[in-house]
Amino acid sequence: MSEETNKIKLKVYRTNYNKEESPHYDEFDVSVKRWTTVLDALLDAKSYSDSSLGIRYSCRMASCGSCGMKINGRPRLACYTKISELNDQTIVCDPLPNFPRIRDLVTDFTEFFAHHKKIEPYIHNEKVPIDVAKKDDLVEFKQTPEDVDKYLQFSYCIKCGLCYSACPTVATDTKFPGPQALSQAYRYTADNRDSGESTRFNIVDERHGIWRCHFAGSCSNVCPKGVDPALGIQLLKGHLIGITKNDKKIATLRSKEE
Amino acid sequence: MGIKPNSENNSSTGDDIRLKSGREGLMGWLNPTRYGWERVSYWLQRLTGVGLLIYFIGHIYETSSLVNGINAWNSMLELTQTTGGHIFLLLVIGASTFHTVNGLRLIFTESGIGIGRPGRPDYPYDATSLNYKQKSGIWVALLLATIAMLYGGMVMFGDVT
Numbered sequence: 024m025s026e027e028t029n030k031i032k033l034k035v036y037r038t039n040y041n042k043e044e045s046p047h048y049d050e051f052d053v054s055v056k057r058w059t060t061v062l063d064a065l066l067d068a069k070s071y072s073d074s075s076l077g078i079r080y081s082c083r084m085a086s087c088g089s090c091g092m093k094i095n096g097r098p099r100l101a102c103y104t105k106i107s108e109l110n111d112q113t114i115v116c117d118p119l120p121n122f123p124r125i126r127d128l129v130t131d132f133t134e135f136f137a138h139h140k141k142i143e144p145y146i147h148n149e150k151v152p153i154d155v156a157k158k159d160d161l162v163e164f165k166q167t168p169e170d171v172d173k174y175l176q177f178s179y180c181i182k183c184g185l186c187y188s189a190c191p192t193v194a195t196d197t198k199f200p201g202p203q204a205l206s207q208a209y210r211y212t213a214d215n216r217d218s219g220e221s222t223r224f225n226i227v228d229e230r231h232g233i234w235r236c237h238f239a240g241s242c243s244n245v246c247p248k249g250v251d252p253a254l255g256i257q258l259l260k261g262h263l264i265g266i267t268k269n270d271k272k273i274a275t276l277r278s279k280e281e
Numbered sequence: 282m283g284i285k286p287n288s289e290n291n292s293s294t295g296d297d298i299r300l301k302s303g304r305e306g307l308m309g310w311l312n313p314t315r316y317g318w319e320r321v322s323y324w325l326q327r328l329t330g331v332g333l334l335i336y337f338i339g340h341i342y343e344t345s346s347l348v349n350g351i352n353a354w355n356s357m358l359e360l361t362q363t364t365g366g367h368i369f370l371l372l373v374i375g376a377s378t379f380h381t382v383n384g385l386r387l388i389f390t391e392s393g394i395g396i397g398r399p400g401r402p403d404y405p406y407d408a409t410s411l412n413y414k415q416k417s418g419i420w421v422a423l424l425l426a427t428i429a430m431l432y433g434g435m436v437m438f439g440d441v442t
Contacts, residue, residue: 040299097315120309123300131300176402189316191323194309213399237326238390239310240319240411249402253319254410261393 026056031106033064034115035076039126048115049073055106061114062090062101065128077127085247088183092128093117098185098245119188134197135184138204142226144211147219150276164216164274177210177255179248186242186252198231202242205233206255212262213255215274220262228263236260319411322419326383329376336373367437374433379426386418 033053038046051068062080069076080090083102090101095115106114122130151162186202187193193201200208208227211217227233236256243253261267313324346353360366389395390410397409 038301040301118303120303120305122303124303125298125300130303172401173399176399179402191310191320194305195307197304236391237323238319238387238410239316239323240408241316243408243410244316244320246406246408249404249406249408251399251402251408251410253408254396254399257391257396257410258393258399260391264392267393 026058028054028056029112031055031064031111032113033068034113035065035068035128036117037076037127038124039077040124041126049076057105057107059106060102061092061094061099061104061106061109061116064106064114065101065116077125077129079129086181088181091119091130091183091185091188093120093188098188100183100185100247103247119184121188121190121193122184130184132182132184135187135201135203136182138200139182139207142200142204142208142211142223143219144204144207146211146214146217147222148216148273149218150273162276165277166215166274170215170274173215174210174213177206177213177250177252180207180210180250180252181248183247185245185247186250189241189245191239191241192235192237196231196235199235200227200232202236202252202256205236205259206242206250206252208233209255209259209262212259213271215271218273220271224263227259233260233263317411318416318419322383322386322422325379326387329380332372332376333380336376367434370437371430371433375426375430378429379422382422382425383419386415386422390415390418 031053033051034048035051036046037049038044051064051072053064053067055064060083062078062083065076065078066080069078078090078092078101080102081087082089085100085103088100091098092101093099093116094101094104095109095111098119101116116128118124118128119130122132122135125131180203182203184203186206190199190202192199205227208223212220212223233256236253238253238257240253243251246252258267310324310327313321343357346357361370395412395415397412400409
């Protein structure tokens with residue numbers, strides 16, 4: 024069975040700051056089918072029209088978070104956006120807003136990852152030995168499925184940066200950690216293996232910290248993995264001011280005999 | 282070889298890769314479209330907040346004219362008795378109503394109340410926090426602001442006293 028083929032116009036933001044090239048759009052005519060994604064179309068243009076087109080991608084299945092870009096005015100993953108669902112004959116691709124631009128559609132994530140690193144995104148627990156000399160020294164936590172459900176959705180973050188580029192606070196405040204980092208702060212706060220709550224509260228509770236978020240909800244609106252960063256941030260605020268319950272009991276370690 | 286952001290210009294030295302800041306700045310929040318009702322509410326809350334602050338400063342200036350006598354006060358009041366003055370007051374009524382009601386909604390949502398609980402996300406990944414329960418607060422704020430402006434308009438331009 025043959026599938027209907029359409030012709031669309033792909034407008035791609037082009038620039039190369041190393042060559043003093045001024046920003047402009049290049050247009051490519053691409054044949055697409057019902058299932059063609061924006062990434063497929065960009066790779067088609069790169070293969071058959073202009074091999075110098077700068078794009079970053081890897082998994083092609085919304086798992087690596089590499090191909091984030093602004094597509095028809097909204098931050099989206101190119102591999103996860105089908106052209107047919109955009110209902111437009113012209114597809115405009117821009118680099119992700121709020122990220123430094125390197126070339127064409129490729130942006131620099133250094134600052135974004137620095138914000139993520141700053142909130143110490145790993146389990147803090149003094150009861151667990153960090154240095155494991157022998158295999159027998161390995162321990163594990165006892166955690167129920169209900170305990171896991173409290174943070175699981177936030178752990179699905181693929182660090183694609185779409186929430187960061189949609190956030191109106193990030194647009195004006197360079198020191199604001201952004202929705203990704205703040206929701207990860209909540210992810211570890213909600214995890215009952217972690218006891219580093221006060222450490223993280225001190226990190227996010229500062230002048231350019233969590234209180235700069237005013238629940239515009241744009242981060243959750245664009246998140247391709249259902250992480251819902253806005254939910255995590257508001258719940259974290261609730262914990263900080265003591266309104267929402269934080270009845271977390273730190274998980275115990277499973278003994279060797281168990 | 283390293284990557285060095287340079288938001289001021291495109292210059293760099295040595296083997297650094299040149300970058301250009303892509304930060305949206307004020308334009309980032311001045312455009313309320315594309316991201317749903319919460320973004321519209323964020324935009325309106327800021328605009329009405331700034332507007333009301335300007336009004337508040339003007340209001341202090343207006344009432345301070347009392348110290349210059351009744352004539353100064355009356356001439357200041359006349360400014361609001363024009364069509365332009367009435368339209369300005371209508372905007373103040375709408376802005377203050379929206380800002381108050383939406384502000385109440387934000388007090389709850391930003392405290393983690395009414396935005397749902399975390400759970401296992403399922404495709405198509407509708408965000409729990411963008412639920413209709415808290416979203417209806419925006420619509421109520423807009424509705425009440427419209428009603429307040431209509432009533433204010435009837436008092437100022439019509440026969441209602």
